[in-house]
Amino acid sequence: xxxxxxxxxxxxxxxxxxxxxxxxxxxxxxxxxxxxxxxxxxxxxxxxxxxxxxxxxxxxxxxxxxxxxxxxxxxxxxxxxxxxxxxxxxxxxxxxxxxxxxxxxxxxxxxxxxxxxxxxxxxxxxxxxxxxxxxxxxxxxxxxxxxxxxxxxxxxxxxxxxxxxxxxxxxxxxxxxxxxxxxxxxxxxxxxxxxxxxxxxxxxxxxxxxxxxxxxxxxxxxxxxxxxxxxxxxxxxxxxxxxxxxxxxxxxxxxxxxxxxxxxxxxxxxxxxxxxxxxxxxxxxxxxxxxxxxxxxxxxxxxxxxxxxxxxxxxxxxxxxxxxxxxxxxxxxxxxxxxxxxxxxxxxxxxxxxxxxxxxxxxxxxxxxxxxxxxxxxxxxxxxxxxxxxxxxxxxxxxxxxxxxxxxxxxxxxxxxxxxxxxxxxxxxxxxxxxxxxxxxxxxx
Amino acid sequence: xxxxxxxxxxxxxxxxxxxxxxxxxxxxxxxxxxxxxxxxxxxxxxxxxxxxxxxxxxxxxxxxxxxxxxxxxxxxxxxxxxxxxxxxxxxxxxxxxxxxxxxxxxxxxxxxxxxxxxxxxxxxxxxxxxxxxxxxxxxxxxxxxxxxxxxxxxxxxxxxxxxxxxxxxxxxxxxxxxxxxxxxxxxxxxxxxxxxxxxxxxxxxxxxxxxxxxxxxxxxxxxxxxxxxxxxxxxxxxxxxxxxxxxxxxxxxxxxxxxxxxxxxxxxxxxxxxxxxxxxxxxxxxxxxxxxxxxxxxxxxxxxxxxxxxxxxxxxxxxxxxxxxxxxxxxxxxxxxxxxxxxxxxxxxxxxxxxxxxxxxxxxxxxxxxxxxxxxxxxxxxxxxxxxxx
Ligand code: SF4
Ligand code: SF4
Numbered sequence: 001x002x003x004x005x006x007x008x009x010x011x012x013x014x015x016x017x018x019x020x021x022x023x024x025x026x027x028x029x030x031x032x033x034x035x036x037x038x039x040x041x042x043x044x045x046x047x048x049x050x051x052x053x054x055x056x057x058x059x060x061x062x063x064x065x066x067x068x069x070x071x072x073x074x075x076x077x078x079x080x081x082x083x084x085x086x087x088x089x090x091x092x093x094x095x096x097x098x099x100x101x102x103x104x105x106x107x108x109x110x111x112x113x114x115x116x117x118x119x120x121x122x123x124x125x126x127x128x129x130x131x132x133x134x135x136x137x138x139x140x141x142x143x144x145x146x147x148x149x150x151x152x153x154x155x156x157x158x159x160x161x162x163x164x165x166x167x168x169x170x171x172x173x174x175x176x177x178x179x180x181x182x183x184x185x186x187x188x189x190x191x192x193x194x195x196x197x198x199x200x201x202x203x204x205x206x207x208x209x210x211x212x213x214x215x216x217x218x219x220x221x222x223x224x225x226x227x228x229x230x231x232x233x234x235x236x237x238x239x240x241x242x243x244x245x246x247x248x249x250x251x252x253x254x255x256x257x258x259x260x261x262x263x264x265x266x267x268x269x270x271x272x273x274x275x276x277x278x279x280x281x282x283x284x285x286x287x288x289x290x291x292x293x294x295x296x297x298x299x300x301x302x303x304x305x306x307x308x309x310x311x312x313x314x315x316x317x318x319x320x321x322x323x324x325x326x327x328x329x330x331x332x333x334x335x336x337x338x339x340x341x342x343x344x345x346x347x348x349x350x351x352x353x354x355x356x357x358x359x360x361x362x363x364x365x366x367x368x369x370x371x372x373x374x375x376x377x378x379x380x381x382x383x384x385x386x387x388x389x390x391x392x393x394x395x396x397x398x399x400x401x402x403x404x405x406x407x408x409x410x411x412x413x414x415x416x417x418x419x420x421x422x423x424x425x426x427x428x429x430x431x432x433x434x435x436x437x438x439x440x441x442x443x444x445x
Numbered sequence: 446x447x448x449x450x451x452x453x454x455x456x457x458x459x460x461x462x463x464x465x466x467x468x469x470x471x472x473x474x475x476x477x478x479x480x481x482x483x484x485x486x487x488x489x490x491x492x493x494x495x496x497x498x499x500x501x502x503x504x505x506x507x508x509x510x511x512x513x514x515x516x517x518x519x520x521x522x523x524x525x526x527x528x529x530x531x532x533x534x535x536x537x538x539x540x541x542x543x544x545x546x547x548x549x550x551x552x553x554x555x556x557x558x559x560x561x562x563x564x565x566x567x568x569x570x571x572x573x574x575x576x577x578x579x580x581x582x583x584x585x586x587x588x589x590x591x592x593x594x595x596x597x598x599x600x601x602x603x604x605x606x607x608x609x610x611x612x613x614x615x616x617x618x619x620x621x622x623x624x625x626x627x628x629x630x631x632x633x634x635x636x637x638x639x640x641x642x643x644x645x646x647x648x649x650x651x652x653x654x655x656x657x658x659x660x661x662x663x664x665x666x667x668x669x670x671x672x673x674x675x676x677x678x679x680x681x682x683x684x685x686x687x688x689x690x691x692x693x694x695x696x697x698x699x700x701x702x703x704x705x706x707x708x709x710x711x712x713x714x715x716x717x718x719x720x721x722x723x724x725x726x727x728x729x730x731x732x733x734x735x736x737x738x739x740x741x742x743x744x745x746x747x748x749x750x751x752x753x754x755x756x757x758x759x760x761x762x763x764x765x766x767x768x769x770x771x772x773x774x775x776x777x778x779x780x781x782x783x784x785x786x787x788x789x790x791x792x793x794x795x796x797x798x799x800x801x802x803x804x805x806x807x808x809x810x811x812x813x814x815x816x817x818x819x820x821x822x823x824x825x826x827x828x829x830x831x832x833x834x835x
Contacts, residue, residue: 091793093778093786095523095807100787129578129751133552136578136751137787143755144791152578152751156588157550159559159573166591170577173584346573347560372523375783379524380557387564400521 019254023235026250028115030063030240035117037063043187046122046142049316051130051155051338055199055243055325056179060187064240065122067138071102073114075290075404083109084405097134098373098405100141107145124186125150126179131157131315131343132376151182155338161346163339171335197327199243204324206237209251211319216258217308218361221278223261225268227307228297231288238316243325270301279304280425283357285311285350285384286369286377289401292409296401299415303422307367309357311350314342318353347380354384355391364425365394367418372402395428397421450645450671453664457648460655461697464511464534469502469655470542480604482570483540484547485531485555486692487749488721489574490593490736495616495658496608497600502543503654503718506530509696509811519561525781526810527693528558535566545570545603547596551692551749552784570603572596578751580741589737597733613732619658621725626665627653628720631712633669635769638709639679640672644700650716682709683829686771688762689789691717691747693779693810702815703775707826711769714747721745748788759795766801772829775822776805802829 037044045062047053049069057064074080083105084098090108092101106113113119127139127150136152143150153174156167180191213233217226224230233254241247261267267275271294282300284307289296300307317323318340326333338344345353358366366388370378385396399417402408448456460468473479480499484491494501507513507530515536516529534540546569548559559573575592577585601607630649634641649668653661687703691714703710723743727735746752746761766774774796778785789805796803804825806818 091790095781096783096786134783134787140791152753154578156575157556157573166588170588174579177584347557348563370521375553378521379554380561382519383561383564
């Protein structure tokens, strides 16, 4: 085997990280606003990431609080384990989504969110229910806690791989007849469609730049890591900032940075500095593990593996196949956005998408990180893996972990699997016969 | 000649055990060109399939008799059993006579299974059948009518027999009749649970998954008539409602164990498709509109449905308990079943408030060991009895 490339020890140029610093400030600012919402007389909508209606929420001067993002932050800060246990003590099953349990456990312990700031009680639960049944139950559970107005915006699943007019009409009607009137009532702000159009215009700008950044990974070497790094890139647009000028500026700055990296033929920035010597290019399917995020990432960059495309960076919206928020059709575009997010796509669509990533990004293969508590992603992933292998001729591998439950992250097991996978890629490159085609991990815990 | 209870139940049992679906195959072979449309739990409008001249066939996993060999290669260990045994049924050719499969909107697993089916059996019509979670006629209703229209067109094309309104009305009537009989059967069990034991009720309902509707209706009638003549002793059992079993089916032994442990099951959520619509669907007027209205306003409550009114959340379970004069509730959920397990704490809160005792456990369709469940249910039954005597 060739020498593993290493992340160079040289410290990152501060200017190169300006987008990162900007994002940190944006997110910290958002949490500060949330924590002082009560004093400032601001109302808060809790909503989910996939299919979030941020532009619409802003039309009513509401602040957006995303329980999934809180769960991710708890995971990164290693607080999620105790929250999950707390929820289980309260009677929630060990089998269900750990995001939900993180959220409920955190609430039970006083609802102190990331940055140590108190999270506000929501004034409205906007259940923009896209792609996952758990969301529906999660918001019913939250409604039990808060007893506030709950708005259900049902997004039909695109089981046949297409958005039909019937689906779109249904969504638009829900927006007009249910979502908007209720948001008006809760916020006391009258809906202004032109305001919505302005936000949508802003969204489309940021979306252009995000797509450009994600697609920069088609270059060799890839200037970005589109999974571990990608998670940072999607923060503002999937969270509370889509439609704001701040987001547009952020993505503009990010694009410029990535352009610089491209010009300099640089690899991605990792927590240990810059990664030189890209050895393996991977496509990753499935969410990451957050409780051991850095260790997990390290297992990749230490081996010279760069993720060039991932499905997870599409959960809050699939933009790379052409969709942009369209200010000329404001409500229809919100409908299409919700209908098109990754987890609302049929399994054959997911296969197609991943196979096209393997081909278009000249990847060495597909890696699936299967999440124990997320059926939305996980049920069917073994077939996805086989289909993508069949269509691309590239080997696939399979590892297992959990989102925010530290009990299900087994570093030795995952590392072993990854090493076997990289060997398999080497063999494949050398033209050797690859037995069975894929690597599967046993239970990670 | 009228059949005895033992004969009827024996017939149901053999249908239940037949993983090759011989009866449905025979139905199909009897007339050239007949089609069979499979569906999974919990609700699809079987009236449409029937009106197209096809047989709706309930596919409910493999139970405890099917050895899952291939299916395990498709699912990680932390996913429930029913999709893997359903895949097993598919890859072993047991469903090779099925012309189409409907996957109702129940959870993320079934949703993804619909796409797996499309990829694995590309020659077979496969559809995820979505239902509205918005219950306004002008919103969810018109969406649902649109979905029903699509399904009607698809099925008409598949069978070569476009579905007319009149054919659909006739099918609605047939299913109204069937649902009425199921309700009667449930009412009889509430009245005299010792006379209609839970395992028998389950088997009689289960036969409706594979038989044509009229034949099933006759079977329920015959069964109710035959049990009247049975001399069955009333035991000192407590009366319970079981809930959470709406998708992956419990092993028959589990249901038997509950009774052996001293519990009469007086209501349950088994095979909800047989009584999803709570009232008769009107025959007059537009049949699709009628089906939609019935779904929106008169359908069963379960974890796969959104409850828009927080004050109503879980109340149906308390009503179920009251209606059946039950003394407690057993939550039995398949392992890894998101809808049942996420719903459970909310239902438990409602029961606590209403002062209804409960216990909870998990099962899998292939659970073999019934001892722990029997012990738990037995202890529960004893505590209820003690409590009621106190
Ligand atoms: S998509 Fe997965 S992680 Fe997200 S809420 Fe649903 S089950 Fe949980
Ligand atoms: S048992 Fe539960 S999780 Fe499994 S398919 Fe059925 S509803 Fe879904």
